[in-house]
Amino acid sequence: MTTTQVWCDRCGEPADAGGHPACRAARELEPPRFCAGCRRRMKVQVLPVGWAAVCVEHGELRG
Template sequence: MTTTELWCDRCGEPASAAHPGCAAARQLEPPRFCPQCRRRMKVQVLPVGWSALCVEHGEMRG
């Protein structure tokens, strides 16, 4: 199954627009919005990484 990102995972705006600030912050921060449905995710930052949970699409880890 292929996933198409429709939304920016940092600010929640359409991914087709330019997001230079989001691209820079993405290097250091976990995603805050689900890229598939634009819902705000529950994010937990740990010393060894992060996990983000979307109620619709499940968990992502990094």
């Protein structure tokens, strides 16, 4: 059985460690910086109509 670790998409630390109240508050206004699936730093582009973030392993997210 493999366990998949989930990472905080703002700070890159394990998502289940500490609750991340500052990260949750910041994510209301900011795009993600880390991939929640693999912890890699993503390439983020802020657009006039939202944002786009790209992980080299998991592809693109938009918001």
